[in-house]
Amino acid sequence: MQELGLWWVLALLLVVAGLGIYYYNRLVFNRARVAEAWSGIDVQLKRRASLIPALVECVRQYMSYEQGTLQALVQERLRALQLADSPLAERAPVEAHLSTQLRQLFALVEDYPALKADGQFLDLQRTITDVENQIQMARRYYNGAVRELNVLVESVPSNLVARPFAFTPAEYFSLDDPRDAQSPNMEF
Secondary structure (H helix, E strand, O other), X not given: OHHHHHHHHHHHHHHHHHHHHHHXXXXXXXHHHHHHHHHHHHHHHHHHHHHHHHHHHHHHOOOOOOHHHHHHHHHHHHHHHHOOOOOHHHHHHHHHHHHHHHHHHHHHHHHOHHHHHOHHHHXXXXXXXXXXXXXXXXXXXXXXXXXXXXXXXXXXXXXXXXXXXXXXXXXOOOOOOHHHHOOOOOXX
């Protein structure tokens, strides 16, 4: 009889260990997915930052008196590049403001018919629109990955594994201004 009880205890320990391993692996997988998703956003943000100097130069050739707008865009780009390795909480507002600056620039372009017809500008416009759409898709994927990780970290029984192994909830990529979630309107 005692032998049967020992087998039950061993079986229970094996089940608990198996569940612990299962949840640990799920947590690791989801943490890696969050990191990969952030990397996707980071790539698109860097791509956008690399396009801005070409855009500014193209626009500068047509706009002589809009230097304040162009300088603000360049300054925001520099701030975004300086924060490239910063945590999400510091970087997200700067990136959102950069999107706002781009929207303002493209709104000013309406007053420059020759610029709107320039082939180089139109190519840059299409490319930046594509990048903004990619950023938006990457944000959605990232936030979905964060949601999955956070559910695992906070729900029972996976939180019993998450706490001892220092898994913590990740931050969502949120925007202060809902308009920042939209791509700049660049259709003419």
